[in-house]
Amino acid sequence: GENVEQxxxxxxxxxxxxxxxxxxxxxxxxxxxxWYKQELGKGPQLIIDIRSNVxxxxxxxxxxxxxxxxxHFSLHITETQPEDSAVYFCAALAAKGTYKYIFGTGxxxxxxx
Amino acid sequence: SAVISQKPSRDICQRGTSLxxxxxxxxxxxxxxxxxxxxxQSLTLIATANQGSEAxxxxxxxxxxxxxSRPNLTFSTLTVSNMSPEDSSIYLCSVETRxxxxxxxxxxxxVT
Numbered sequence: 101g102e103n104v105e106q107x108x109x110x111x112x113x114x115x116x117x118x119x120x121x122x123x124x125x126x127x128x129x130x131x132x133x134x135w136y137k138q139e140l141g142k143g144p145q146l147i148i149d150i151r152s153n154v155x156x157x158x159x160x161x162x163x164x165x166x167x168x169x170x171x172h173f174s175l176h177i178t179e180t181q182p183e184d185s186a187v188y189f190c191a192a193l194a195a196k197g198t199y200k201y202i203f204g205t206g207x208x209x210x211x212x213x
Numbered sequence: 214s215a216v217i218s219q220k221p222s223r224d225i226c227q228r229g230t231s232l233x234x235x236x237x238x239x240x241x242x243x244x245x246x247x248x249x250x251x252x253x254q255s256l257t258l259i260a261t262a263n264q265g266s267e268a269x270x271x272x273x274x275x276x277x278x279x280x281x282s283r284p285n286l287t288f289s290t291l292t293v294s295n296m297s298p299e300d301s302s303i304y305l306c307s308v309e310t311r312x313x314x315x316x317x318x319x320x321x322x323x324v325t
Contacts, residue, residue, distance in 0.1 A: 123218065134314065143316035146315060199309050203255045207255075
């Protein structure tokens with residue numbers, strides 16, 4: 101079945117450094133890839149997304165890149181701050197018209213002050 | 214975007230009992246979803262709930278255990294029935310709007 105692999109499972113960076121989280125998906129029909137940030141005790145929050153017709157999207161310190169040929173996409177956070185510390189989940193829309201999302205296993209990001 | 218609230222935010226329940234979780238959205242949406250997130254784990258879809266039709270359950274989840282209601286376009290409930298300690302999880306409601314999915318704050322359930 102459809103699968104999304106996410107790496108690394110944990111990531112520690114110094115404040116001000118960059119963080120990169122990578123995901124690989126299996127369903128070549130997937131065309132929408134959101135990223136979620138989940139802080140302790142809260143629900144996942146949509147932070148950025150990318151559709152299959154573009155290769156990169158930026159929003160301030162956050163960017164996402166997509167390589168459809170290789171079936172992988174990545175989240176890039178620059179100039180990290182302590183408030184970026186959270187669990188990040190990638191996801192892929194499983195198939196057109198189903199609205200079913202397949203989630204990665206999550207990355208716990210710690211930004212060290 | 215959509216603003217989603219859930220009640221209760223947390224509960225501790227005895228095994229064998231049932232708990233109904235409510236999900237309220239600030240706008241009308243067609244697609245609502247219920248997820249389970251076990252401690253430290255990713256999100257697993259339980260079912261999709263569309264207004265006016267029966268919920269569609271994912272493999273491993275059945276209606277007798279997780280009955281869902283969807284009486285209108287802004288509200289849904291998920292019941293966790295005959296609970297066991299293995300049901301201890303965070304239960305999340307989410308909605309699809311304009312091709313984006315948004316989540317509620319979750320209900321943290323502990324079964325003793």
